[in-house]
Amino acid sequence: MSLTGGVPEFVLPPPTGPYRRLNPTTKLLIAVAEALIAFGVRGWTGPLLVLAVVAASGLRARVGRSLLPFLLATIPLVASILLVNTFLYPGATDRIVVIGPLAPTWTGLAFAVQATLRVVAFAMSAAILGLTTAPDELVADLERRGMGRRTAFVLGATVRSVPRVIERVREITEAQRARGLDTEGRIWHRVRGLVPLAGPLIFGALTDVEEQTMALEARGFSAPTRRAVIRVLPDTPTQRGLRFALAAGTALLLVASLAGQLGFLP
């Protein structure tokens, strides 16, 4: 086992690729800034600007193809936004066409497309963060920056519990199926199949929580000390500057947009 400062090298994996090499907190801040700008800056500028940055980041991180499933996942929301706003936008009179009782409007369509761009920009921004950042590295970096151990634990445990819950649902489903429960076929059958799942899942989780709490106490979790930092992830003065500029720039943009000072932008 090769050691780096006493800590094995596998605990500190080397950076792999251009965008991925950024410090996790920098990537988190980029994603947060993108989300705020996409939704907070009025008009077309906010979402289009974010989409351009997201596209560039995606190419740089070489995750273009991996973004497709995330894009597809937005379809139900995007479809409902387009339908509701195009056909039911309140007060709009500039009809595109009249089809019986339905009258889609240009105003509604424009609003719907703008809202769609905001949603897609946000989804892609979150997807790039997820695809290029290991959750435990992000938590480790935030903890190094002073986040409390309880918050770090809750964050880390939440992220890592997802596959465990999925696995447990699969086990319970298989056990119920083996006893004759119909969990496939029509939607009604599937919904009915969820009911017997809920009990074992919730009670099992509660039992686990009690034992986990005791196990944590038995490992000194409540000790009033500062934990040693194991993972020191690379950070640079340039990135520190970038984060500061990003935070300040985003705040300025939002304030200016709210104050109506960005009226010259489309």
Added chain:
Amino acid sequence: MSLSLRAVTYRYAGSNRAVLEALDLIVEPGEVVGVVGANEAGKSSLCLVAAGLAPGTIGGRLDGEVLTDGVSSTAARPYELAQRCGILFQNPTTQLSGTTATVWEEVAFGPRNLGLELDLIVERVGWALSLLGIESLPARDPARLSGGQAQLVALASVLALRPPYLVLDEPTSQLDPHGTRLAGEALARLAAATQVGILLVEHKTDLLEVLADRVVVLAAGRLVREGGAAEVLSDERLEGWGVDPPSRVRLDRAARQAGVALPGGVP
């Protein structure tokens, strides 16, 4: 210097029924004390009380005294108790923190909580892993271990706190035969290589026969038999207390009934 329970009676919060009654028990450094008994005999409660989690963490009412090297469990905080008496539960998966990416970090979780310096953490993790013979696991994801491996990682995580006493609550009950063998070998190594006093609750009397110096029998929260492992595990009353004797004892009895003498049989 010992882990000692003196006239201990314990009731869970909200219950008037004592799950442990007037119990006296001592675990000396370097000694392995086995605990057997039927279901609901109070074995798991004994573990929680001995480790100080009851009443410290889960509440309830404790009469009598639990002393770890002279320090009362009710006078110490949970993180102080963790360094005096470690505890390992039945289910390996719920004992892992669920927040770490590698086994190495999982074992380092406890020492980090105590605020130890990095070099000391590195030393303790290496020590715990090699003591249990799991030096091949540190790079693995803790969520992707077999039951036996996960239980050994959980044990290493507790050992890394360097407690002078360990309480093990049926550590092999959820393991397959291979996992049980792995855990058994690791515990034997631990008992032989350190002066850690171990209180081992275990249904598998074959394992206890190999590991334990002494064995106590619990029935309805009371200690009904105590003595050397070989002597207690061959007691004719064991099955009446809801405990299966070790296979060696059962084989010997069957041979005697059939009129066959086995070499080295139970007297």
